[in-house]
Amino acid sequence: xxxxxxxxxxxxxxxxxxxxxxxxxxxxxxxxxxxxxxxxxxxxxxxxxxxxxxxxxxxxxxxxxxxxxxxxxxxxxxxxxxxxxxxxxxxxxxxxxxxxxxxxxxxxxxxxxxxxxxxxxxxxxxxxxxxxxxxxxxxxxxxxxxxxxxxxxxxxxxxxxxxxxxxxxxxxxxxxxxxxxxxxxxxxxxxxxxxxxxxxxxxxxxxxxxxxxxxxxxxxxxxxxxxxxxxxxxxxxxxxxxxxxxxxxxxxxxxxxxxxxxxxxxxxxxxxxxxxxxxxxxxxxxxxxxxxxxxxxxxx
Ligand SMILES: [Cu+2]
Numbered sequence: 001x002x003x004x005x006x007x008x009x010x011x012x013x014x015x016x017x018x019x020x021x022x023x024x025x026x027x028x029x030x031x032x033x034x035x036x037x038x039x040x041x042x043x044x045x046x047x048x049x050x051x052x053x054x055x056x057x058x059x060x061x062x063x064x065x066x067x068x069x070x071x072x073x074x075x076x077x078x079x080x081x082x083x084x085x086x087x088x089x090x091x092x093x094x095x096x097x098x099x100x101x102x103x104x105x106x107x108x109x110x111x112x113x114x115x116x117x118x119x120x121x122x123x124x125x126x127x128x129x130x131x132x133x134x135x136x137x138x139x140x141x142x143x144x145x146x147x148x149x150x151x152x153x154x155x156x157x158x159x160x161x162x163x164x165x166x167x168x169x170x171x172x173x174x175x176x177x178x179x180x181x182x183x184x185x186x187x188x189x190x191x192x193x194x195x196x197x198x199x200x201x202x203x204x205x206x207x208x209x210x211x212x213x214x215x216x217x218x219x220x221x222x223x224x225x226x227x228x229x230x231x232x233x234x235x236x237x238x239x240x241x242x243x244x245x246x247x248x249x250x251x252x253x254x255x256x257x258x259x260x261x262x263x264x265x266x267x268x269x270x271x272x273x274x275x276x277x278x279x280x281x282x283x284x285x286x287x288x289x290x291x292x293x294x295x296x297x298x299x300x
Contacts, residue, residue: 023104024136035124038140043110043133046140048123051098055122057146058096065099067091069113071155071165072106079182081191082164084111084155089184091153091169095146102139103130110134112155115169119145148172 026044033039036049054061069086076085084107093099105111115128128142148171155165168178179188195203258266 022135023106024132024134026132026136026138030138037124042136043131044136044138045129045131046138047131048115048118048128048142049140050122050128050143051141053122053143055096055119055143055145058143060096061098061143062094062096063098065093065097066102067099068102068104070104070106071111071113074106076164076182079164082182084160084163084165085182086113086153086165086167089167089181091167092174093144093169093171095144095148095172097144097171098141099144100139100141101130102137103132104137105132106135108134110157111160111165112157114154114156115142116152116154117149118142118151144171146171148175150174150176150178152178 024042024044026040026042029040029042030038030044030046031040036047038046038049067088069088071084071086073084075087076082079085101113103113110131110133112129112131114130116126118126118128120126122145123142128140130138130140132138151169151171153167153169154161164182166178166181168174168181168184177185179185
């Protein structure tokens, strides 16, 4: 009975720890690096923090506002085809508002609340930016500029905005709407659900066939082309060119984003690997010949 009870208690304790999502509160953990840039060791970041300096054109702070924004996968569920979202897609404030944003990331990945288009003399790169890795709460304050303007707010992690984590913040009346704000404005590239599975698969296989024809066409000519021995372009050159042509797309992908020295290093690495392979092949061949000789010798 005691065993049963203790087992029950253990299950309760473990299930509770699995069920409860712990939110790390970054207030008080952040280190001030100056220029409104705050960071901590747990992946929390605030950029463009400004609690005191009035933007040009503001005589005083018009209002002091505080908002809480949640971010996560579950907020995208109501937007078909989207993956991530904020719980609010549109914000509206008076010019010269002192705004504190409490940003709560509810996913086990990194999200940001990043505002663009702010005056660069006051906000580095024109940005105000809150960021948290994993479930966490992080807060920051800025003073909004004067005038009617619509600001982009998004998560800048690759593809998170395209997948729905996008909003707009209107100061005053704003100056129009931004595209592809989930539930607010039309998508620039609307999702296409017209094709059935069969038609889509037919298109895919047709595209694959076309691609294989292209590949065959690029490989064929050097093999078929008659080559004169005495011409400047020798057979070896043609084979080299053909190999280069075939390898070019692969190499281009490999070298993308590399510096010149990295490209040279990679080429040397490839050549070295090639020589190693050739040496192995030749030594294998020699071994084979020797072993054959050994077999023949005793008999002869
Ligand atoms: Cu994100």
